[in-house]
Amino acid sequence: MTEVLAHRSRALTPEETEELLRDRLGDHVQRAVVEYGLFTLWIAPEGWLAAARHCRDERLLAYDMFDSLLGVDAREEGFDVVAILYSTSTGNRLALRTRCPGGRDAPVLDSITEIYRGADWMERETYDMFGVEFAGHPSLTPRILTVDNFEGWPLRKDFHLAARVAKPWPGVAEPVELDEDGNKIERERSIGDAPGPYELDKAMAAQAQQVNAPPAPEVEEPEAAAVTEAAEAAGDDGAAAAADDTPADAAGTAGDRRKQQAEARAAKARERAEKAKARAAAKAAAEGGEAAPPAESAAAATQPAADAPEPASAPEPAPEATAEPAAEAPAPEEAEEAEEAEGDVDPRVAARRKRQAEARAKRAAARAGKTDGGDGAAAAEEATAEPAEPAAAAAEAAPAPEATAEPAEEAPAPEPAAEAPAPEEAEEAEGDVDPRVAARRKRQAEARARRAKARQERADAEGDEEGDA
Amino acid sequence: MDQVELPKPVKYVFNWGRKYSLWCYNFGLACCAIEFIAASASRHDFIRHGVIPFAHGPRQADLLVVSGTLTDKMAPAVKRLYEEMPEPKYTISFGSCANCGGPYWDSYSVTKGVDQIIPIDVYVPGCPPRPEALLDGVMALQDRIQNESLKDRIAGRRMDPVTLGADTPLALGESS
Numbered sequence: 129m130t131e132v133l134a135h136r137s138r139a140l141t142p143e144e145t146e147e148l149l150r151d152r153l154g155d156h157v158q159r160a161v162v163e164y165g166l167f168t169l170w171i172a173p174e175g176w177l178a179a180a181r182h183c184r185d186e187r188l189l190a191y192d193m194f195d196s197l198l199g200v201d202a203r204e205e206g207f208d209v210v211a212i213l214y215s216t217s218t219g220n221r222l223a224l225r226t227r228c229p230g231g232r233d234a235p236v237l238d239s240i241t242e243i244y245r246g247a248d249w250m251e252r253e254t255y256d257m258f259g260v261e262f263a264g265h266p267s268l269t270p271r272i273l274t275v276d277n278f279e280g281w282p283l284r285k286d287f288h289l290a291a292r293v294a295k296p297w298p299g300v301a302e303p304v305e306l307d308e309d310g311n312k313i314e315r316e317r318s319i320g321d322a323p324g325p326y327e328l329d330k331a332m333a334a335q336a337q338q339v340n341a342p343p344a345p346e347v348e349e350p351e352a353a354a355v356t357e358a359a360e361a362a363g364d365d366g367a368a369a370a371a372d373d374t375p376a377d378a379a380g381t382a383g384d385r386r387k388q389q390a391e392a393r394a395a396k397a398r399e400r401a402e403k404a405k406a407r408a409a410a411k412a413a414a415e416g417g418e419a420a421p422p423a424e425s426a427a428a429a430t431q432p433a434a435d436a437p438e439p440a441s442a443p444e445p446a447p448e449a450t451a452e453p454a455a456e457a458p459a460p461e462e463a464e465e466a467e468e469a470e471g472d473v474d475p476r477v478a479a480r481r482k483r484q485a486e487a488r489a490k491r492a493a494a495r496a497g498k499t500d501g502g503d504g505a506a507a508a509e510e511a512t513a514e515p516a517e518p519a520a521a522a523a524e525a526a527p528a529p530e531a532t533a534e535p536a537e538e539a540p541a542p543e544p545a546a547e548a549p550a551p552e553e554a555e556e557a558e559g560d561v562d563p564r565v566a567a568r569r570k571r572q573a574e575a576r577a578r579r580a581k582a583r584q585e586r587a588d589a590e591g592d593e594e595g596d597a
Numbered sequence: 598m599d600q601v602e603l604p605k606p607v608k609y610v611f612n613w614g615r616k617y618s619l620w621c622y623n624f625g626l627a628c629c630a631i632e633f634i635a636a637s638a639s640r641h642d643f644i645r646h647g648v649i650p651f652a653h654g655p656r657q658a659d660l661l662v663v664s665g666t667l668t669d670k671m672a673p674a675v676k677r678l679y680e681e682m683p684e685p686k687y688t689i690s691f692g693s694c695a696n697c698g699g700p701y702w703d704s705y706s707v708t709k710g711v712d713q714i715i716p717i718d719v720y721v722p723g724c725p726p727r728p729e730a731l732l733d734g735v736m737a738l739q740d741r742i743q744n745e746s747l748k749d750r751i752a753g754r755r756m757d758p759v760t761l762g763a764d765t766p767l768a769l770g771e772s773s
Contacts, residue, residue, distance in 0.1 A: 274669070280705075291704075
């Protein structure tokens with residue numbers, strides 16, 4: 129059919145194409161525009177067939193490939209039909225566009241199936257969707273897209289979706305999240321919110337966040353939103369531990385499922401706590417020192433201790449810190465002080481802060497345990513080192529031999545303590561916090577744990593030296 | 598056969614045998630079919646549960662899994678396929694589109710649920726559901742086959758369909 133003389137090197141520009149077709153078709157070419165990056169010739173409907181034929185048969189044009197054909201709803205002016213042609217020899221693409229005569233009521237257009245056989249199904253589809261009749265088409269029925277008895281033309285703008293009539297669109301214009309009470313959750317995104325999956329990404333995000341230091345708002349409001357994430361985070365920490373006599377649902381917002389998870393974790397934690405207890409007892413027996421307090425009482429004792437680092441309390445005097453029980457002893461006082469300091473605060477807020485602090489302490493402990501390859505005693509050392517940070521700092525400032533030489537002694541007992549009261553409260557506490565804040569706190573806790581570990585190692589080294597001496 | 602119940606031990610063995618040889622015909626219509634394929638492939642591998650994928654045709658199949666968006670145009674094909682299957686036959690509706698039309702609830706062309714044309718035994722929700730969810734659905738189906746009364750089945754009395762996750766939340770995504 130087409131004798132191809134066209135070549136890419138001699139492809140006509142859009143202007144030349146328009147000129148050529150104007151020469152052949154006269155006034156049938158109405159205008160030439162570039163629509164959506166595609167050179168488009170508006171053709172009068174009478175010249176539709178002739179335009180297609182010239183596009184295919186002109187040696188210089190050689191649009192030998194029919195690409196697609198589609199309808200456009202032009203509102204009250206009726207319907208447009210667009211045919212997109214491609215020339216395999218010149219690489220040009222061209223759209224022919226016309227407005228069907230007949231308006232909205234009976235749009236009719238000549239079929240170009242006799243020129244391009246590929247237009248057959250395209251025209252059937254256009255008929256199905258827009259109701260444009262193609263004169264000269266072999267057969268527009270049976271319907272190609274819709275069922276045969278379908279009524280209406282679904283892509284017309286005035287087509288009513290029956291389902292939408294029965295039930296309005298339930299969506300909203302902007303993607304917003306609602307919490308359980310139906311309040312809108314608004315979150316400001318800030319730099320470093322969504323780090324990539326790799327360590328480097330996280331490091332960069334952390335750096336960016338540090339540089340762009342957000343004003344650290346005490347975001348207390350979006351509560352429910354953080355639940356899942358927080359729960360995951362708690363899971364990630366491999367976390368430890370819960371005494372299951374604490375009701376999992378104190379906040380009242382958590383569902384049964386979370387409760388179950390918490391219980392499962394609690395069971396695991398209990399196992400670990402018991403193991404730790406056994407270790408502690410063994411150790412205490414071996415050293416012949418004072419008996420390690422039972423885990424429960426230790427838990428009771430250290431639970432306030434976990435509060436200590438949160439309100440920035442004054443560092444304890446060195447001598448107290450060095451003594452073995454000191455790590456526990458000063459803590460309740462601090463906690464009391466902290467509570468007194470918070471006396472004028474809303475008790476709910478105070479309680480929440482307390483829970484957060486506990487959660488942090490627990491996370492840090494768990495992390496420390498992980499970094500240490502799961503060695504129970506060592507983990508415990510770090511766990512204690514973390515909550516008793518001020519004390520440790522003091523110990524460093526005035527290195528007393530007892531403190532540096534015997535960190536292992538204070539280790540075993542508080543380990544279950546650090547773990548025992550944790551995850552349910554932790555989960556809820558985290559549930560209360562905005563995820564960003566939670567993430568930041570987590571990082572801080574990690575940093576603290578690292579510092580504590582470093583300090584501990586130094587202390588160990590010194591202890592070894594002394595031992596050698 | 599439709600008058601008397603099988604003796605209990607026979608019934609047990611009979612149903613046990615049936616539930617672990619489900620020749621499965623996948624009517625894959627959309628993205629859910631990919632999840633179905635994943636469930637049949639090596640990682641999830643539902644052959645270990647006695648589900649045999651890719652029956653040679655509907656006439657050789659016991660289980661029809663409709664996974665994906667069913668359109669009105671396609672609906673007669675599903676209906677015919679289902680009717681070609683020999684009794685006893687079971688169906689799983691896999692994914693939101695097959696369950697109820699899913700995101701295309703207001704479409705002009707999408708069938709609002711496969712259950713409009715064929716009876717469904719198990720609904721697996723999700724968009725698309727994980728392969729594990731299909732395994733869950735298969736388990737639910739096997740449970741009901743094990744407890745099935747052939748007498749009722751032949752008399753055309755079907756049990757109510759199972760909808761996964763309707764009573765208890767799905768145990769997916771459990772963090773450990």
